[in-house]
Amino acid sequence: MFTGFYEEIHEEFREVVREFVAREVTPHYRRWDAEHRMDRSVWESAAENGLLGLAVPEEHGGMGLDDYRYRMVLDEELARADALAVALAFHLHDDWVLPAVMTYGTPEQKEAWLPRFIDGSFVTSVxxxxxGxxxxxxxxxxKAVRDGEGYLLxxxxxxxxxGITGDGALVLARTDGSSGRGAEDSFSLFLVEKEGNPGYRAGNQLDKMGLKASDTAELFFDEVRVPLRNRLGQEGQGLEMIKHLLPQGRLAVAAASVVVSGQVLQDTVQYVKDRSTFDAALTEYQNTRFRLAEQQVTLEATQHYVAEAVRRFNAGELDVVAASKAKMWASERAKEAADICLQLHGGYGYILEYPVAQAYLAVRLLTIFGGTSEILRETVAAQMLS
Ligand SMILES: Cc1cc2nc3c(=O)[nH]c(=O)nc-3n(C[C@H](O)[C@H](O)[C@H](O)COP(=O)(O)OP(=O)(O)OC[C@H]3O[C@@H](n4cnc5c(N)ncnc54)[C@H](O)[C@@H]3O)c2cc1C
Structure with missing residues (x-):
């Protein structure tokens, strides 16, 4: 990010992250990518370094680092190491499940779950x-049907x-017995644990185009018994809670987008300096210089836009429309940046060994998940036209 965005304390935190990435991620990442799954040890070592559940308050064993810039430092260092799948895995745990429990959990639920979120023993899914x-x-x-002191899911x-490597999931399920399109209050959220629940089964691992080291799967629930204490919030409050989680979830994707754009551009500047054709460095072609200049200006504008969203989030003022705008803008720019930078690499850009090829495949997800760009445009337009 631009000078002045981070403070000294974030840079100190960066040193810890950088050391963690060099020791625990980089030596294994190629293998994880080939095996389509990362070792569980990455969660344990992230926990040992205090990198999971950054926002968990001290009373629950965390560090209470709710300034979003810490999460961005983590993303930046993982992007620098070309290990974006780890960022995605941590994102689901830290930007969705954790805030859900911190915001809506009862004191008993926080006591039961938050320490396990930060010690790496309870890896979660959304x-x-x-x-359909x-x-x-x-x-x-x-569906979750009431049964005695709990539900059957x-x-x-x-x-x-x-889905495969995790220990539990924050599940959205219908609780009012309706069929067809439900009403706003037809759904509830449950934190469902895999252990001891034979009806909770992961299906096939899906073969993604990028981010392969993070496992993505189908999940099946066959009459899984979920105790009442595992329901988050009130019955019927599921969609309302998700709406309140959207600002952080979308900010996270906006932040990851700007981080990847910056990394890809930096890699490309180095590449074009090193490569020659027709007895001339690529940097001597006006096309190269113009493309780089356009991307640099776009990156800086996006950085400032996302920085403002981060500032508002840290102040507790980021609403869903502002977060949607930031995600829409930054993820679409990341897609363009990866495409343009890949082109500047020529054929090498198409080879997966090159970070730009990995980034190209990774950023394609960013305009889809956490709200597609089309849904975000609808969200922004709805506010404009209301
Ligand atoms: C790699 C990956 C990881 C994911 N991880 C998770 C996860 O961990 N947990 C989880 O729950 N989900 C996850 N998702 C799901 C993701 O959030 C959805 O794919 C996304 O919300 C879009 O839903 P869909 O795929 O069903 O597309 P659809 O909703 O079927 O949309 C298809 C197309 O129609 C457009 N469209 C739909 N409705 C409208 C509308 N009203 N107006 C205009 N256009 C519209 C969409 O923008 C899109 O272009 C993941 C997806 C991927 C690919």
Whole structure:
């Protein structure tokens, strides 16, 4: 990010992250990418370095680092190491499940779960999407039926990050027995644990185009018994809670987008300096210089836009429309940046060994998940026209 965005304390934190990445991520990442799964040890070592659940307050064993710039430092260092799949895995745990529990958990739930979120023993997933329900969560069909002191959960989810390697999921399920498109208050959220629940099963691992080291899978729930204490918030409050989680979730994607754009551009500047054709360095072609200049200006404008969203988030003022604007803008720019920078690499840009090729595949997700760009445009327009 631009000079002045971070303070000295963030740079000290960066040293810890950089050391963690060099020791625990870089030596293994190629293998994780090939195996389509990262070792569980990455969670444990991240926990040992205090890098999981940054925002968890001290009373629950955390460091209370709720300034979003710390999360961005983590993203930046993972992007620098070309290890974006780790950033995605941590993002689901830290930007969705953790804030859900911190905001809506009872004191007992916080006591039970937050320490396990930060010590790496309870890796979580977000399980909202279903084969028939992605952008439209009111089409979710997974149901939770009251049964004695809890619920019986039955249904199918898809595209679930950490679905195979994780220990539990924040599941959106229908609780009012309705069918068809549900009402706003038809759904509830449950933190469902895998252990001891044979009906909780991960299906096939999905073969993604990029970010392969993070596992993404289908999940199946077959009459999984969920105690009442695992319901988050009130029955019927599920969609309302998700709306309140959107600002952080979308800010996170905006932040990751600007981080990747910056890294890709930096790599490309180095590449064009080193490469020659027709007895001339690539930097001697006006096309190269113009492309770089355009990307630099776009990057700086995007950095300032995202920085303002981060400032508002830190002040507790980021609403869903502002977060949607930041995500829409930054993720679309990241997609362009990766494409243009890949072109400047020529054929090498198409080879997966080069970070620009990995980034190209990774950024393609950013305009889709956490709200597609089309849904975000609708969100922005709805406010303009209201
Ligand atoms: C790699 C990956 C990881 C993911 N991780 C998770 C995860 O961990 N947990 C989870 O719950 N989900 C996850 N998702 C799901 C993701 O959030 C959804 O894919 C996304 O919300 C879009 O839903 P969909 O795929 O069903 O597309 P659809 O909703 O079917 O949309 C298809 C197209 O129609 C457009 N469209 C839909 N509705 C409208 C509208 N009203 N107006 C205009 N255009 C519209 C969309 O923009 C899109 O272009 C992941 C997805 C991927 C690919």
């Amino acid at each position: 399980a909202w999407t279903e084969p 329900a992605g952008s439209d969560l009111r089409a979710v069909r997974t 039955t249904g199918q989810k898809t595209f679930i990050g950490n």
